Amino acid sequence: MSRHNDRSLLNRRGFAGALIGVTAAAALPCIGSVAAAPAKTMRVYKSPTCGCCARWVGYVRADGWKVKVVNLQDVTPIKKQVGLLPQLASCHTAIADGYVVEGHVPLPAIEKLMAERPDVHGIAVPGMPQDSPGMGGGGIQDVFAFTRDGRTRLYTRVAG
Structure with missing residues (x-):
């Protein structure tokens, strides 16, 4: 694999990892509200x-x-x-x-x-x-x- 392809692959992996992290962080408030105690x-x-x-x-x-x-x-x-x-x-x-x-x-x-x-x-x-x-x-x-x-x-x- 050429050097350009290595960087391109790393950039795509980095982007995918960042996207997953942002998506998970955005979902946390939703998860918290689902797990919240029912209203009294x-x-x-x-x-x-x-x-x-x-x-x-x-x-x-x-x-x-x-x-x-x-x-x-x-x-x-x-x-x-x-x-x-x-x-x-x-x-x-x-x-x-x-x-x-x-x-x-x-x-x-x-x-x-x-x-x-x-x-x-x-x-x-x-x-x-x-x-x-x-x-x-x-x-x-x-x-x-x-x-x-x-x-x-x-x-x-x-x-x-």
């Missing part, structure tokens, strides 16, 4: 007269969540629409980043769900435990995970 937003379906639901919404908002409240006279159709198992039902149903969050779920369980992104349909604290967030708070809650096909398991046990 949720939609809550509840009765307009339910005080414990309103207190749970306040509890979640106090942690920085943006909550869109949808007041309904009957939340049962929403529970059916989102595929909630009847044995996991509570007084309100929330949707957060594609997950169902049923009932008086403590924030540490919601944060764990958002961080881990498990292959479940949602999490729930069934019923209305008196020591759960929105009902009085401070107690230890069993939070169950559930799948679309009806499997349930204990997801976490946390204070609320």
Whole structure:
């Protein structure tokens, strides 16, 4: 190979390397935004007269969540629409980043769900435990995970 061809090849390799470096550097901000945590937003379906639901919404908002409240006279159709198992039902149903969050779920369980992104349909604290967030708070809650096909398991046990 002649000297001219050697330089030409090196210049092309240098240019290709520089182009790859610039392209990769330009892509980094995009990669960062894709890997960023989901926004802390949720939609809550509840009765307009339910005080414990309103207190749970306040509890979640106090942690920085943006909550869109949808007041309904009957939340049962929403529970059916989102595929909630009847044995996991509570007084309100929330949707957060594609997950169902049923009932008086403590924030540490919601944060764990958002961080881990498990292959479940949602999490729930069934019923209305008196020591759960929105009902009085401070107690230890069993939070169950559930799948679309009806499997349930204990997801976490946390204070609320």
